[in-house]
Amino acid sequence: MKIGKNIIEIRRAHKYTEEFMADELKISVDEYKSIENDDVDITLSMLDAICSVLSLTPVELLQLNEPTNGIKNYFFNHSDNSGTNIKIQGIDQKEVRKAYKELYSEELKRIPKLEKLLRENNIPIDF
Numbered sequence: 001m002k003i004g005k006n007i008i009e010i011r012r013a014h015k016y017t018e019e020f021m022a023d024e025l026k027i028s029v030d031e032y033k034s035i036e037n038d039d040v041d042i043t044l045s046m047l048d049a050i051c052s053v054l055s056l057t058p059v060e061l062l063q064l065n066e067p068t069n070g071i072k073n074y075f076f077n078h079s080d081n082s083g084t085n086i087k088i089q090g091i092d093q094k095e096v097r098k099a100y101k102e103l104y105s106e107e108l109k110r111i112p113k114l115e116k117l118l119r120e121n122n123i124p125i126d127f
Helices: 006-014 020-026 029-036 044-053 058-062 093-120
Strands: 070-076 082-088
Touching: 006 029, 006 044, 020 029, 020 044, 020 058, 058 082
Parallel strands: none
Antiparallel strands: 070 082
């Protein structure tokens, strides 16, 4: 299976250079370029190392270009958090916004009720 294209796509999403990746993997830039160009077969340990640098699992890297019913948006940070947001096509965004507004409005109505209950039961309110 050729995965060089997937590696390039995620590396670029991170704004990592080939030099950075090679340095992190402790290999030469030429060796790294051979991996991205699918000129060499990589070992499982190298696949694992690449995925570690890119904050992915091997499965996520391998399945990157499989079709989905949405748009994948990968996010990464330096606190070892990563994930995938998938925007499902066909959902009316106006309906989503309307639902959020209704939910927010209902939550705002609950605040005075909770404050009243706290006061009636002599529970201090510390904001």
